[in-house]
Amino acid sequence: MALTLLTPPAAEPVALADARAHLRLDATEEDALLGSLLTAARMAVEAAARYALLPQSWRLTLDDWPTQPVEIPLAPVLTLDAVRVATIGGSMLTIDPAFYEVDTTGTPPRLAARRGQAWPMPATRLAGIAIDFTAGHAAAAEVPAPLKQAILLLAAHWFENREPVPLGAKAELPAMVAALIAPYRRLHL
Template identity: 35%
Template sequence: MLRQSLALVTPPASEPVSLSEAKAWARIDGSDDDATLTALITAARLAAEQYLRRSLITQTWKLTLDLCGARGSEPWWDGVVDGPLNSLYGGLPNTIPLPRGPVSAISSVVTYDLDNSSATYSASNYRLDNSGDRLILNYGAIWPANIRPKAGCEITYTAGYGSAATAVPQPIKQGILIHVASLYEQRGNCEDAMALPPGTAMLYSPYRIMGDRLG
């Protein structure tokens, strides 16, 4: 199994719903709770992204990969072997899923050798499959030899529906508004506030990514 970790590099510059939209939906007048509502919008968006396993507004992620079959520190071979370390651990696959799509661009692919020296893997070796949110090696391309077994590859990419709130599907935005209003009404009751409202979950359902992909 391919071990991987995901880190947010650049967060979204804005939220899918505005403060004025949240106030109108929740029927809140005045500005006394503007700071609270702004924080709740961010919380609801983060909950949506976690539940959906998607990015909403444009953001940058870094996916770090071990070689296939790389293990912990325990010894797994008692003999002496010649040849690239990739052949022992299984190397990197020709197709790598990119979590938290929709993915719009791959910024860079960096590999690290056994001496921890980094090298940028040429973009001519791979392509982005937008429909499947995955990196695919081009025909005839191979990964570099002697990639270190742990954290040997870093893929940095851009994900999200777009840089503007208008790019986010309306059902998702509506689900966030419902959640924000629920969070506002339930403030002080942490247990109830953490759960997605049924209406929000229903609106999110068609967009939710299921399966074992890293969320």
């Protein structure tokens, strides 16, 4: 199983102006750095929680169909965009959406063939199934406030502490950031 980002979010859930206000910065000469720190902090929060904050397109690639419904490893899922399977000719055949059902609100979100249907087998042994989906909240206003605060605190922490982690030390999220993320974290068993 592989998860590949196809299209990143078009914006960040925490505005540059909000980060500048949090850090009490009046000048704009460090906006490029602060913007990249906001992006990195968002990515770190998303990775720690396995939770997409704003709309972003992903591809889940499988070798074979599982016996249980397919668990989509990222939430919340806004849309399931396409389910494709490899053909003998090497192309990918799109499966009709009427053939399957999707539970985007479940934990985890899931995909299954409808009752009485069986998934078509891919013609290749490796990476023969591609499931494209869009994950994240529809707008920044819908992103939970604790996750926005975690991004803001982490970006500020990195802004104030620009040195890398010392050799031999473990790179961890600051405790307050981890605590803000914890209620949203999706565990993988």
